[in-house]
Amino acid sequence: MNELKGAAIIGQSGGPTSVINASAAGVFIEALKQPNITRVYGAMHGIKGILNEEFYDINQEDMKELELLKTTPSSSIGSVRYKLKDVNVDDTDYKKLLEVFKKYNIRYFFYNGGNDSMDTCNKISKFFKNNDYKCFCMGVPKTIDNDLAITDHCPGYASAAKYVATSMMEIKCDATVYDTPIVCVVEIMGRNAGWLTAAAALASYKGMGPDLIYLPEIPFDLDKFYSDVKKKYEENNGKVLIAVSEGVKTKDGKYVPELVSDNIAADAFGHKQLGGTAQVLAEQLKNKLGVKVRAIEFSLLQRCAQHLASKVDVEEAFMAGSEAVKAAVSGVTDYMIGFKRIEKNGKYSCEYIKVPLAEVANAEKTVPLEWITKDGTGLTDDFINYALPLIQGDEKAPLEDGLPRFAKLKKILVNKL
Amino acid sequence: MNELKGAAIIGQSGGPTSVINASAAGVFIEALKQPNITRVYGAMHGIKGILNEEFYDINQEDMKELELLKTTPSSSIGSVRYKLKDVNVDDTDYKKLLEVFKKYNIRYFFYNGGNDSMDTCNKISKFFKNNDYKCFCMGVPKTIDNDLAITDHCPGYASAAKYVATSMMEIKCDATVYDTPIVCVVEIMGRNAGWLTAAAALASYKGMGPDLIYLPEIPFDLDKFYSDVKKKYEENNGKVLIAVSEGVKTKDGKYVPELVSDNIAADAFGHKQLGGTAQVLAEQLKNKLGVKVRAIEFSLLQRCAQHLASKVDVEEAFMAGSEAVKAAVSGVTDYMIGFKRIEKNGKYSCEYIKVPLAEVANAEKTVPLEWITKDGTGLTDDFINYALPLIQGDEKAPLEDGLPRFAKLKKILVNKL
Numbered sequence: 001m002n003e004l005k006g007a008a009i010i011g012q013s014g015g016p017t018s019v020i021n022a023s024a025a026g027v028f029i030e031a032l033k034q035p036n037i038t039r040v041y042g043a044m045h046g047i048k049g050i051l052n053e054e055f056y057d058i059n060q061e062d063m064k065e066l067e068l069l070k071t072t073p074s075s076s077i078g079s080v081r082y083k084l085k086d087v088n089v090d091d092t093d094y095k096k097l098l099e100v101f102k103k104y105n106i107r108y109f110f111y112n113g114g115n116d117s118m119d120t121c122n123k124i125s126k127f128f129k130n131n132d133y134k135c136f137c138m139g140v141p142k143t144i145d146n147d148l149a150i151t152d153h154c155p156g157y158a159s160a161a162k163y164v165a166t167s168m169m170e171i172k173c174d175a176t177v178y179d180t181p182i183v184c185v186v187e188i189m190g191r192n193a194g195w196l197t198a199a200a201a202l203a204s205y206k207g208m209g210p211d212l213i214y215l216p217e218i219p220f221d222l223d224k225f226y227s228d229v230k231k232k233y234e235e236n237n238g239k240v241l242i243a244v245s246e247g248v249k250t251k252d253g254k255y256v257p258e259l260v261s262d263n264i265a266a267d268a269f270g271h272k273q274l275g276g277t278a279q280v281l282a283e284q285l286k287n288k289l290g291v292k293v294r295a296i297e298f299s300l301l302q303r304c305a306q307h308l309a310s311k312v313d314v315e316e317a318f319m320a321g322s323e324a325v326k327a328a329v330s331g332v333t334d335y336m337i338g339f340k341r342i343e344k345n346g347k348y349s350c351e352y353i354k355v356p357l358a359e360v361a362n363a364e365k366t367v368p369l370e371w372i373t374k375d376g377t378g379l380t381d382d383f384i385n386y387a388l389p390l391i392q393g394d395e396k397a398p399l400e401d402g403l404p405r406f407a408k409l410k411k412i413l414v415n416k417l
Numbered sequence: 418m419n420e421l422k423g424a425a426i427i428g429q430s431g432g433p434t435s436v437i438n439a440s441a442a443g444v445f446i447e448a449l450k451q452p453n454i455t456r457v458y459g460a461m462h463g464i465k466g467i468l469n470e471e472f473y474d475i476n477q478e479d480m481k482e483l484e485l486l487k488t489t490p491s492s493s494i495g496s497v498r499y500k501l502k503d504v505n506v507d508d509t510d511y512k513k514l515l516e517v518f519k520k521y522n523i524r525y526f527f528y529n530g531g532n533d534s535m536d537t538c539n540k541i542s543k544f545f546k547n548n549d550y551k552c553f554c555m556g557v558p559k560t561i562d563n564d565l566a567i568t569d570h571c572p573g574y575a576s577a578a579k580y581v582a583t584s585m586m587e588i589k590c591d592a593t594v595y596d597t598p599i600v601c602v603v604e605i606m607g608r609n610a611g612w613l614t615a616a617a618a619l620a621s622y623k624g625m626g627p628d629l630i631y632l633p634e635i636p637f638d639l640d641k642f643y644s645d646v647k648k649k650y651e652e653n654n655g656k657v658l659i660a661v662s663e664g665v666k667t668k669d670g671k672y673v674p675e676l677v678s679d680n681i682a683a684d685a686f687g688h689k690q691l692g693g694t695a696q697v698l699a700e701q702l703k704n705k706l707g708v709k710v711r712a713i714e715f716s717l718l719q720r721c722a723q724h725l726a727s728k729v730d731v732e733e734a735f736m737a738g739s740e741a742v743k744a745a746v747s748g749v750t751d752y753m754i755g756f757k758r759i760e761k762n763g764k765y766s767c768e769y770i771k772v773p774l775a776e777v778a779n780a781e782k783t784v785p786l787e788w789i790t791k792d793g794t795g796l797t798d799d800f801i802n803y804a805l806p807l808i809q810g811d812e813k814a815p816l817e818d819g820l821p822r823f824a825k826l827k828k829i830l831v832n833k834l
Contacts, residue, residue, distance in 0.1 A: 016591050045596045074590035081595065165820055166724055173491035173823065174433050174721035178498065179462045184717075206820055299713045300601075304591035307583055308724060310819065391819040402727065402808040403582055403623055406590065 002331035004134060005036050006107025009055060011043035013113035014081065016074035017156025018306040019317035020112060020142045024076065025069035026321020027110050027140065028058050034329050037108060041414060046080035047120060051096050057412045068407035070318055071397035073306035076409055083116065084123050094127040101135060103417050108136050108328050114143040118336055119361035125334050136328035139336030139357050140320050144303045146195035149363035150355045151338030155317035158390035159309040160302050161199035164188055165391065167298065168203035168210060172241055181238025183229060183285055187278030187297045191247035192216055193366045200243035201379035202387055211240050216247035217367050218376040222259060226288055228377055233291065246277050256280050307404060311393025316350055323352040336360050348389030419748035421551060423524025424456035426472060428463035430530035431498065433491035434573030435723040436734035437529060437559045441493065442486035443738020444527050444557065445475050451746050454525060458831060463497035464537060468513055474829045485824035487735055488814035490723035493826055500533065501540050511544040518552060520834050525553050525745045531560040535753055536778035542751050553745035556753030556774050557737050561720045563612035566780035567772045568755030572734035575807035576726040577719050578616035581605055582808065585620035585627060588713065589658055598655025600646060600702055604695030604714045608664035609633055610783045617660035618796035619804055628657050633664035634784050635793040639676060643705055645794055650708065663694050673697050724821060728810025733767055740769045753777050765806030
C-alpha cells in the first residue's frame with residue numbers, strides 16, 4: 001500500500017466502444033471508495049481536457065448515474081485523438097501536464113484507450129518520473145479492434161463481435177428471402193487486425209453466416225475474390241454473403257478503393273473517399289459477374305450498439321477500470337490491466353493481469369494466420385473457441401419508454417485554480 | 418361458423434420485417450387447431466410457390482420451432498415480389514392458381530404483406546368468386562413502411578421504429594464524442610411515407626436524437642437543407658445529426674441522387690446507383706460547407722434486426738395472423754386484419770378489426786402533415802404519442818451460445834399431385 005494522497009483523473013481516448021464507459025464506471029466507483037484518493041476527476045476529451053484544465057468533478061455525480069455508465073455506449077466524458085509529440089522534440093505539452101497535475105495534486109492517472117493511448121500514458125509517466133513528480137499511471141484497455149498485445153482480448157471487442165455476429169445472422173435471414181440471386185458484401189471495421197471481421201465467423205458457426213470472410217491478415221487478390229464469389233454463387237443458387245474488413249489490402253499494400261481507381265476511369269478519384277470497401281467490391285462484382293449486389297457498412301453502429309453488449313464484456317470492462325485503481329493505490333505504476341484467459345472444466349473465466357505499458361504501447365496483435373482457413377476465406381475452430389466465450393450474455397441499458405436509459409451525468413466542471 | 422373443410426395456405430410477400438414470421442406463426446398455430454382446416458401449407462416464395470405447387474407441409478413441423486418463428490426475422494418460407502397481371506389482360510396465372518387450389522382442396526388463403534399483397538389477395542379472391550370456387554381469403558398486414566390505409570399501424574413498423582430510435586440514440590453518443598465538428602447523415606427506408614424516418618424523433622424526444630429530420634411528405638429543398646444544417650452547425654458547436662428518408666424528393670419529383678447528377682460532372686452518373694441519399698447529401702455538405710461528414714445507411718438492418726423487436730409488435734403481429742384464421746373459419750373473406758387503437762386511462766391497447774381488402778389494396782397512408790413541425794425538420798408530440806406505445810417492451814429470440822436461436826423449420830415439401 002502506498003501512502004500518497006491526492007486526486008485521481010481518468011481520460012478516455014480514441015474511438016468509442018459499447019463498454020468504454022463501463023471501464024470509466026469501474027475507475028470512478030472504485031476511486032471514490034479509496035481513502036487515499038482525495039478527489040475524482042474525469043478529463044473532458046482525454047489528454048486535451050487535462051491540458052486545458054477542463055475536467056468534471058465526479059464526486060458530485062449521483063452513484064445511480066455512475067452505475068448506469070456501465071450500460072452507456074461511447075465515451076461520456078468525451079474522447080480525443082491527440083498524439084503527444086516526442087518529448088525530445090517538443091516538451092511543451094509535457095510541461096503543461098506536469099504543471100496541471102501539480103496544481104491539482106493529481107497523483108493517480110488512468111488512461112483508457114488503445115495502443116496509442118497506452119503510448120501516451122507511458123510517455124507522461126516517464127516525463128513525470130524524470131521530473132521527480134510521483135504519480136501512479138495506469139492504462140485501462142479499450143478497443144473493438146482487439147489488437148492490444150499480451151492481453152488475451154480487449155474490452156469493447158466482445159460487444160462489437162456480438163453485434164457483428166448477430167447482425168450477420170439477421171442479414172442472412174433477410175438477404176436470402178427471395179428466390180432471386182443476390183450478392184451481399186458487408187464491411188466491418190479493423191484496419192490492420194481482422195478480429196472484428198473474424199467475428200462474422202461466429203454466425204457461420206451457427207449456420208447463418210457469411211460464405212466468405214476476408215481479413216486484412218491475408219493479402220487481398222481481386223481475381224481470387226471474383227473466383228471465390230463465382231464459385232459460391234454457383235454452389236448456393238446465386239446467394240452469397242460476404243464479410244470484408246475495411247482494411248484488406250493487396251500484397252502491394254493497396255486498399256480496395258485504391259485498387260479500383262487504377263482500373264477504372266480517372267474521374268472515379270473524386271468519389272473514392274465516399275466509396276467504402278464493400279461498396280467498391282459490390283460495384284466490381286456487378287460489373288464483372290453481372291449479378292445483383294448490395295453493400296452494407298456497419299459503420300458506427302458496430303462500435304456503439306450497446307443494446308447488443310456482451311455481459312462478459314461489460315463486466316470485464318468494469319473490472320479493468322476498478323482493478324487499475326486498486327493497483328495504483330497499492331503502489332503499481334506504468335502497467336495496463338490485461339486479461340488472462342482461464343479455462344477450468346471447459347468453463348471460461350478471466351484473470352486480471354498487469355501488462356507493462358511499454359510492451360503494449362504501439363504494438364499490434366493480429367489474428368494468428370493458423371486460425372484462418374487455408375483458402376483464406378474463413379476461420380478455424382480455434383477462433384470460434386476463442387471468441388464464443390466472450391460474447392456470452394446480455395447486459396443492455398434499462399428501458400425507459402421502450403428506449404435505453406443511458407447515464408445522465410451532471411458534468412460539473414472543476415473550477416480552474 | 419362456416420362448414421367448408423379444406424386445406425389452408427399462407428404466402429409471405431414483399432420486403433421482410435422482424436415480425437413477419439410472428440404473423441406466419443399466428444396463422445400456422447391457429448390453423449393447426451381448427452377442425453375445418455384439414456392441412457396447413459406454407460407457400461415457398463409467396464404466390465410463386467403456389468403457382469409452382471411448391472409448398473411446405475406445416476403439419477410436419479415441430480410446435481417448438483413454430484413458436485420460435487415469433488422471434489425469427491424475415492420470411493422463413495421465402496418472400497417474393499410478383500405482381501399479378503390484370504385479369505382482363507392475361508388470366509393465365511389466375512387459372513393456374515384456381516387449378517392448384519382445387520387440386521389440393523385449398524379453401525383458406527392467407528396472404529401476408531403490404532398493399533401490393535393485399536391487391537394480389539383481393540384479385541385472387543375475386544377470380545375465385547367469379548369462377549364459383551369457394552375460398553376464404555384473408556390479408557395479414559406487414560410493412561415497416563407503416564403505410565397501409567385504415568389500420569392504425571402495421572406489424573413490422575414498431576420493431577423497425579424501435580431499431581431506428583435506439584440506433585439513433587447510440588449514434589448520437591458516438592458521433593458527438595470528439596471535440597471536433599462532424600455532420601452525420603443517416604438514411605432510413607421509406608420511399609413515399611416517412612413513418613420510419615419519423616421514428617428518429619423518438620430519440621430526439623429522449624434528448625438524444627437527430628437535430629434535423631427530413632420526410633418524403635415535405636418537398637426537399639437542397640438550399641433550405643444547407644441553411645438548416647449551417648444553422649444547427651453553428652448552434653451545436655459543429656455537431657449535427659441528420660435523419661433523412663431515402664424517399665425525399667424535390668417539388669419537381671426528383672430524388673436526391675438525381676438532383677445532384679444535374680449539378681456535378683456527368684461522370685457521376687456511373688456512380689449514382691451506388692450512392693444513397695445520405696451519401697450524396699454528406700458529400701454535398703462537405704463540398705458546400707467544408708465540414709467533416711459521415712453518411713450512414715441502416716440498409717437491411719432496420720428491417721431484420723429482430724434483436725430489437727418491440728414486444729407490442731411481436732404480439733400484435735402474431736395476433737394478426739391468428740385473428741385472420743379465426744375470421745376465415747367463421748366465414749369471413751376479402752378482409753385484412755387491421756389494428757384499432759384503444760386508449761383507456763392513458764393506457765394503450767389494440768383491438769383487431771376487419772378492413773376490406775379493396776380499401777387497402779394499393780392505397781398508401783403517409784404521415785399527417787400536421788404532425789410535422791412548421792420548419793419541416795421535426796415531428797410534433799402527436800407523432801410521439803402515436804409511436805411511443807408501439808415500441809414498448811423487448812421480445813427477442815432466446816440466446817444459444819450468446820447468439821439468437823432462430824426457428825429451424827424442416828421445410829418438407831408437399832408431394833405434387
